[in-house]
Amino acid sequence: MTAEHRVHLSRAARPAYQSLAAFSKTVGDIAAENGIDDRLKELVQIHASQLNGCAYCVRVHVERAVAADVSADVIAQLAVWRDSGVFTDRERAALELAEAYVFIHDEGVPDEVYDRVGSVLSEKEYVALSWILVSINAFNRIAIAGRYGVPPRDDLAGEDKDAARGKAW
Numbered sequence: 001m002t003a004e005h006r007v008h009l010s011r012a013a014r015p016a017y018q019s020l021a022a023f024s025k026t027v028g029d030i031a032a033e034n035g036i037d038d039r040l041k042e043l044v045q046i047h048a049s050q051l052n053g054c055a056y057c058v059r060v061h062v063e064r065a066v067a068a069d070v071s072a073d074v075i076a077q078l079a080v081w082r083d084s085g086v087f088t089d090r091e092r093a094a095l096e097l098a099e100a101y102v103f104i105h106d107e108g109v110p111d112e113v114y115d116r117v118g119s120v121l122s123e124k125e126y127v128a129l130s131w132i133l134v135s136i137n138a139f140n141r142i143a144i145a146g147r148y149g150v151p152p153r154d155d156l157a158g159e160d161k162d163a164a165r166g167k168a169w
Helices: 014-033 038-052 055-067 072-083 089-102 111-118 123-145 158-164
Strands: none
Touching: 014 123, 038 055, 038 072, 038 089, 038 123, 055 072, 055 123, 072 089, 089 111, 089 123, 111 123
């Protein structure tokens, strides 16, 4: 990554960013009301951020996953979830849905994915996870477009440290 200056969208148009943050809070409330616990919410957000190539959001949501008692082993297995035995059927369905949302430009949510996910998740869970995925994909695009930095942990200080801990979102 180059050190060139990029516009920091969350600072440059604060009202738009605050609206997105409020949207994200609403989505979190809907998720909680519909049975999506913090573990599942963070797993799908990490996976979507990995697939989108958003290092900043991966760091934010790994921090939150750790706070939700997700182990390092489980987080490490996200990239290979199909071959790993550490995920429940519900988590597998959610991770598959996350992939469909990241690659939605290919063919939408394919019927076979919709049917498979729908056989595991309730409609309310599907809706809640879908909104979580809409939200994280938006945040991924903001951070990627702005090339938000992810310094080594030893170099974190002040505002960057707060952002890496998730306080920016």
